[in-house]
Amino acid sequence: MGGGTGRAPVTGDDGEAVLAAIRTRRVVRSMRPEPVDRPVLEAVLDAARWAPTAGNRHLQRFVVTDDPGVLRVLRAVSPGMLQHPAAAIVVCTDRALAAGYGFPPGAPGLFVDVGTATATILLAAHALGIGAGPVTSFSHAAVSVVLGLPEGLEPELIVCLGHPAPGGPAPMRGGRRLSWRDLTTWVPPQD
Amino acid sequence: MDGSTEESQAWVLDENEALELLGYLITAARTQVDEAAEYGPLRLLTVAHRLADRIVPRASAGTARFVTGPLAQVPELAVPRDGRAEYVARLDELCRAVAGLLSDRWAAGPDGPR
Numbered sequence: 231m232g233g234g235t236g237r238a239p240v241t242g243d244d245g246e247a248v249l250a251a252i253r254t255r256r257v258v259r260s261m262r263p264e265p266v267d268r269p270v271l272e273a274v275l276d277a278a279r280w281a282p283t284a285g286n287r288h289l290q291r292f293v294v295t296d297d298p299g300v301l302r303v304l305r306a307v308s309p310g311m312l313q314h315p316a317a318a319i320v321v322c323t324d325r326a327l328a329a330g331y332g333f334p335p336g337a338p339g340l341f342v343d344v345g346t347a348t349a350t351i352l353l354a355a356h357a358l359g360i361g362a363g364p365v366t367s368f369s370h371a372a373v374s375v376v377l378g379l380p381e382g383l384e385p386e387l388i389v390c391l392g393h394p395a396p397g398g399p400a401p402m403r404g405g406r407r408l409s410w411r412d413l414t415t416w417v418p419p420q421d
Numbered sequence: 422m423d424g425s426t427e428e429s430q431a432w433v434l435d436e437n438e439a440l441e442l443l444g445y446l447i448t449a450a451r452t453q454v455d456e457a458a459e460y461g462p463l464r465l466l467t468v469a470h471r472l473a474d475r476i477v478p479r480a481s482a483g484t485a486r487f488v489t490g491p492l493a494q495v496p497e498l499a500v501p502r503d504g505r506a507e508y509v510a511r512l513d514e515l516c517r518a519v520a521g522l523l524s525d526r527w528a529a530g531p532d533g534p535r
């Protein structure tokens with residue numbers, strides 16, 4: 231039993247395009263003020279829906295805004311938000327739903343799912359020519375108030391979206407550039 | 422006598438601008454509880470840059486020189502891990518520059534009150 235749905239694998243030029251998108255995506259921290267078209271935002275959200283989730287439970291919910299006033303408040307309570315986004319997708323975990331499935335509050339899968347959704351959103355935005363930057367340095371309590379989130383819906387990560395602009399703060403330096411070999415251990419060891 | 426001129430007493434922030442910075446400071450106090458210690462200086466530098474950006478259009482010439490000069494040269498996203506000695510040296514340089522600015526405004530120099 232393969233469990234697949236018979237979708238065709240990515241091949242040829244499509245495969246190269248996917249790999250190129252993965253390699254060329256960078257966090258964008260300088261954005262132009264003009265809005266991101268709604269169909270583009272919807273395409274990004276549709277991509278997020280396809281991110282893998284623990285147990286295929288889909289415990290994440292996406293709260294989206296392109297309202298300038300809401301965005302201004304979001305930024306004011308998010309010290310890690312360097313950019314002035316034109317839209318934001320807040321990746322939330324439905325804690326009540328998770329508890330219903332028996333996930334304990336700190337279950338790693340819940341946080342991994344935030345990561346898979348975020349990575350997918352960042353790549354989808356990049357594929358559509360939109361800049362994106364994740365932010366986890368924000369007050370969860372304050373963001374819940376700004377967005378009017380119901381009890382049990384926990385904001386975990388904000389993805390800022392906007393048309394990339396030149397300039398902005400210099401990216402965080404990561405020391406020397408890492409290759410996949412630096413991050414990988416083979417078992418048994420390879421020569 | 423503090424040597425202030427009318428220009429140096431000017432309001433440099435409006436209420437909205439001040440509230441933005443207040444929001445940042447309060448929420449950064451909270452986020453920093455859970456974040457790496459090295460993010461502390463980064464957050465403070467970010468808010469210093471934001472404050473500078475806000476005040477520069479209305480600030481006196483001396484203040485504007487400081488925020489567009491020595492402060493602007495310190496990147497807002499740098500962390501000490503990137504090279505501790507260089508990082509500390511840069512911040513010390515910035516501290517000297519701000520002390521010079523404040524002394525020029527408020528303190529008596531060797532030749533008497535300024």
Ligand SMILES: Cc1cc2nc3c(=O)[nH]c(=O)nc-3n(C[C@H](O)[C@H](O)[C@H](O)COP(=O)(O)O)c2cc1C
Nearest residue numbers: 255256257258259310311312363364365366367402
């Ligand atoms: C979980 C997570 C949280 C992050 N939080 C922030 C943040 O609060 N603010 C920010 O500017 N960047 C944030 N980033 C972006 C990283 O700093 C960025 O991915 C890293 O510097 C590498 O840059 P690159 O993605 O362009 O290669 C976050 C990234 C991840 C994966």
